[in-house]
Amino acid sequence: MVGTEEVAVAFVRDWNVWSFVIAGAALLLSTGFVYVSVPALGILTSARDDTLRVLGGVAWGTGVLAAIGTLAVLPGMIMRHIPEHSNVGWVLLGALVLGVVLLYWALSSSSFGYEFERGFGWVRWIPLGVLLLGTIIGAAVDGLNRAASSIPTTVGTVVVMIVIGAGAIFLWLRDR
Structure with missing residues (x-):
């Protein structure tokens, strides 16, 4: 039908309970990998076999990139798949708990025996x-x-x- 208004941005409702369990487990595994990544790198660099190094x-670099990517993307993905907006607070609470764990690791990493080479102490703050x-x-x-999903409009109107909006920003920046 021409002229009928429908929601242009649909809300995603395709996750079940197991999807949330797997996403939470991935976040916990990523946090755990952050804890073991620095000693693992020390062990790898002290290996005598070049192939093993x-x-x-x-493998270590791939794991670090996967852990950092998981910490960056997964909280937003979990929020996007929760049907009720009031339940998004649980994701924020979980991220706060993981943030406290990462903060504790960053502040006390030298007491765990993690030694960062001089000039690279800032690395401990990256996961947090x-x-x-x-x-x-x-x-x-x-x-x-x-x-956006609560506003009934057509896709053409959104475009x-x-x-x-982009034209207004361009004109505003041009005048500056």
């Missing part, structure tokens, strides 16, 4: 920063999607609104 370094940034961005995107 190279293969171990590749990524988790916080990912959670904040995920919450903002989820909030915008929920707001026109985006073009007008």
Whole structure:
């Protein structure tokens, strides 16, 4: 039908309980990997076999990238798949608990025997920063999607609104 209004941004409802359990387990495993990544790197760099060092370094690097990616993306994905907006607070609470764990690790990592080479002590703050940034961005995107899905409009109207907004920003920046 021409002229009928429908929701242009649909809300995702395709996760079941096991999807949330697997996502939570992935977050916990990523946090655990952060704890063992620094000693594992120390063991790998002290290995005598070059092949073991190279293969171990590749596996370690892949694990670090996967853990950082999980901490950055998964909280927002979990929020996006929760049907009721009032339940999103549980994801924020879980991210806060993981953030406290990562903060504790960052502050006391030298007491666990983790030694960072001189000049690389800032590395311990990366997982916490990524988790916080990912959670904040995920919450903002989820909030915008929920707001957009509550406004009945056509897809064409949304595209026109985006073009007008981009044009207004361009004109505003050009005058500065």
